[in-house]
Amino acid sequence: MKCNFHTHSTYCDGKEPVGDFVRKANELHYDELGFSSHAPVPFENEFGIREEMIPDYTQEIDNLKLQQKTLQLFYGLECDFIPGMTKPFSYYQEHFNLDYIIGGVHLVRPLNDDRIWFIDGSKREIYDTGLQQLFDMDVQKAVTRFWEQSFEMIETERFDIIAHFDKIKMHNQKRYFTEEETWYKKLVDHCIELIKRKGLIVEINTRGIYKGRCPDFYPSDYALDQISKLGIPMIISTDCHKSEELALGYEDALKKLKDFNVKYLMYLKDKKWEEFSIQ
Ligand SMILES: [Zn+2]
């Protein structure tokens, strides 16, 4: 089985229409391809799908489904969780009959503050400026807020997959903190505990590596080891924004998971997640 459930097309910040990804998935003999446009957020932005476009998005994919011989197509959303700002994920699930939801934190809101810190994207300067202006360079406080927001998302929202588990490390580049620090590891440990309790799927996300923004997969080895030992279900995601990125890093991620003794990955069968063997 070969699958990718984390795909961004021109309905959000992806660079190509959905049809291009479908063509590529067929060329590469994929079994399943899932689209995951960024869900709308309640402010002006260039990355999210506009809510009024979601029916077009699902309809276009439904039409493409009819033309497929073996490839299975699915649609979901990658929903951002910003406390007190974003709509409940269940709103989208119920209104648009989605196959699945990926939950992720890209925007960190300091406590008692309406401003947000954008930790994703191509610009390291935006990360640095936010750290300065919103957290007065208190790195531990800022990073802790990212993890607390992830905890709250896991505890309060209904979704299937947690996106890029430790994205907060991307623009850090070992400048402000290291992942070996005890306080940081405790936050990672707690997040894994919550994921296990809620039965979520963790993706191993290859995008940081192939974009040259981060030397490691999300999650890092320390977390992967625990995730594997706890038997938490996993998928491989390329988080592609162009069709040529569809399979980037897939084989390396597969090898990494085998090294960590992961035996199964998940795929969708009749709206339910099932395991398939990779050993
Ligand atoms: Zn994301």
Ligand SMILES: [Zn+2]
């Ligand atoms: Zn994404």
